[in-house]
Amino acid sequence: MPVPRPIARDARGVIPRGRCIGPLAESRVGRNPSLEHIAGGAGRHRTEADRANTETFDMILLTGGAGYIGSHVCVALLDAGLDVIAVDNLSNSNKQSLERVQSICGRSPIFRQADIRNEEAIYEILRAWDVTAVIHLAGLKAVGDSNLRPLTYYENNVLGTMRLVSAMNRAKVKTLVFSSSATVYGMPAYLPLDEKHPLGPTNPYGRTKLFIEEMLKDLYRSDDDWRIGILRYFNPVGAHESGLIGEDPLGVPNNLLPLVAQVAVGKRERLLIWGNDYGTPDGTGIRDFIHVVDLASGHLSVLRYLKEPGVLTVNLGTGNGSSVLEVVRTFQAVSGRPVPYEIGERRAGDVAICYAAPMLASKALGWKSARSLEQMCEDHWRWQLKNPDGYRGARF
Numbered sequence: 062m063p064v065p066r067p068i069a070r071d072a073r074g075v076i077p078r079g080r081c082i083g084p085l086a087e088s089r090v091g092r093n094p095s096l097e098h099i100a101g102g103a104g105r106h107r108t109e110a111d112r113a114n115t116e117t118f119d120m121i122l123l124t125g126g127a128g129y130i131g132s133h134v135c136v137a138l139l140d141a142g143l144d145v146i147a148v149d150n151l152s153n154s155n156k157q158s159l160e161r162v163q164s165i166c167g168r169s170p171i172f173r174q175a176d177i178r179n180e181e182a183i184y185e186i187l188r189a190w191d192v193t194a195v196i197h198l199a200g201l202k203a204v205g206d207s208n209l210r211p212l213t214y215y216e217n218n219v220l221g222t223m224r225l226v227s228a229m230n231r232a233k234v235k236t237l238v239f240s241s242s243a244t245v246y247g248m249p250a251y252l253p254l255d256e257k258h259p260l261g262p263t264n265p266y267g268r269t270k271l272f273i274e275e276m277l278k279d280l281y282r283s284d285d286d287w288r289i290g291i292l293r294y295f296n297p298v299g300a301h302e303s304g305l306i307g308e309d310p311l312g313v314p315n316n317l318l319p320l321v322a323q324v325a326v327g328k329r330e331r332l333l334i335w336g337n338d339y340g341t342p343d344g345t346g347i348r349d350f351i352h353v354v355d356l357a358s359g360h361l362s363v364l365r366y367l368k369e370p371g372v373l374t375v376n377l378g379t380g381n382g383s384s385v386l387e388v389v390r391t392f393q394a395v396s397g398r399p400v401p402y403e404i405g406e407r408r409a410g411d412v413a414i415c416y417a418a419p420m421l422a423s424k425a426l427g428w429k430s431a432r433s434l435e436q437m438c439e440d441h442w443r444w445q446l447k448n449p450d451g452y453r454g455a456r457f
Contacts, residue, residue: 120144120190121364122234124177124225125198126170127154129308130240130297133357134196135162135170136306141361145170146190148183149199153311155452161305177221180228187232194236194367195229196360197222200269203315204244207266218269219276226280235370237277238290238363243349243376245271245293248412255418256293256374263410274374281372288370290363295349295378295417297356299437300444307444308353309451318350318437321389322445325398332400334385336407341414347382349416352432352440355379362426378417379430392438 121138125131126147131154138145139162147159147170156172163169171190175182177199186192200218201207207214222239229237244267245260262268274291281287298318300307314320323329337344359377366373383391389400422428 119193120146122187122190122192122195123147123170123198124195125149125154125200125240127151127156127158127172128198129154130294130353130356131198132158132162132306133301133353134198134360135159136165136301137354137357137361138196139166139168139170146186146192147172148175148177148186150174150176153201155309157452158306158309165301165303165305177225178217180224183225183228184231187228187234192232192234194238194364195225195234196238196240196364197225198240200240202242202266204264204266205315207264207269211265214265214269218266219272222273222276226277230284235284235286236288236364236367238292238360238367239273239277241270241274241291241293241374242267243293243295243378243415243417245274246415249415252414253380253416253418254376256376256421278372281370285370287372288367289372290367291372291374292359292363293374293376293417294356295351295376295415297353298350299352299354299432299440301354302440302443304440304443304447307441307448309448317348317385317388318392318441321392321400322396322441324400324402325392325396325442326445326449328449330401332389332402333405334389334402335405335411337386337404338407339413341384343384343386345385346411347384347414347416349378349380349382350388350434350437351377351379351430352437354440355430355432359422359426359428362422362428366426373425375422375425376417376419377422377428377430378419380417380419382414382416383434388434388438391434392442395435395438396442 121143123131123135123145126135127149131147135145135147151174159170159172173186175186177183200221201214229235243254244264245262246254246258247261247263250259260271262271277289277291281289308319310319320332324332334345336346339346341347356377363373389402393400419429
């Protein structure tokens, strides 16, 4: 993998607009890729000389690339000098996120609108753009929704991954980084949660992640040419420091920080906290919140690690827990706004405390989180102020 290239930015971490080198490249599956519209040469069909120097011209296919985590991973990859083709069906994301990635990085990813369940479409992309590795983020992710629509989650997440991996196998692309989740652990038997903790997800979403993990391990057992990284996310929050990209949930947010921010900005009257009678210092649940930019850098770290065949499974978390009320108080402090809340009953299935043991990621990848809870809240608040209605009603 190439050494990251220094890129001049302003105080917000953004490339000055005059340095942007072209429009976002776009095409839909079913059309021939338009080479004239590829910004900065990213994604061009490579010459033999290019192929001899893959350290410079690695092409990464990023599924779910227009989403919250995907847009931040895209920034990390582009900043590292890699070329990116972002694939997304836009069912729960907005293409504008990738247009803003260009403003941050000074160059564009390629974008193809496609669904991972369409094996032929994915195969076409892999072959057309000479992809060398895949980072797989696409999928449905709401725990509560998965209880209501389990078959939809199995179809999108499990079947979709099967189709993706089948296309990769046909195209002889055998390096994969998979976005898993700490939900695979279920109820903690001990803390912190390390990678050897027993697995027992308590909802369909978590089970889809576990089934995919097992499927990928079986794939490697059957074909030991594969290089697979499985990343178990804890609780991604925050936004890029520029305020240009961030979490833009459709409808009622499923995660804590967007709800807190919407209360602080006046979009919601108050926050409902599910229970304050847990065995924690303030009675509210404790979770391991990780800044999305730190999380994104973990994907780059595992790509660099996957030089030899094998399967690596690691947690991506901070190793520290913060309670719901700690998050509320911190957000109030950084925003200067009140966040009224009320206490409701516990939700079935919620655990009191959950946080990662991130030592394996540090030892194997040389990766660790760097940003504090304060910075997570500051960056999310900046995103909220600039984008009160998400990508649909931004102010610059």
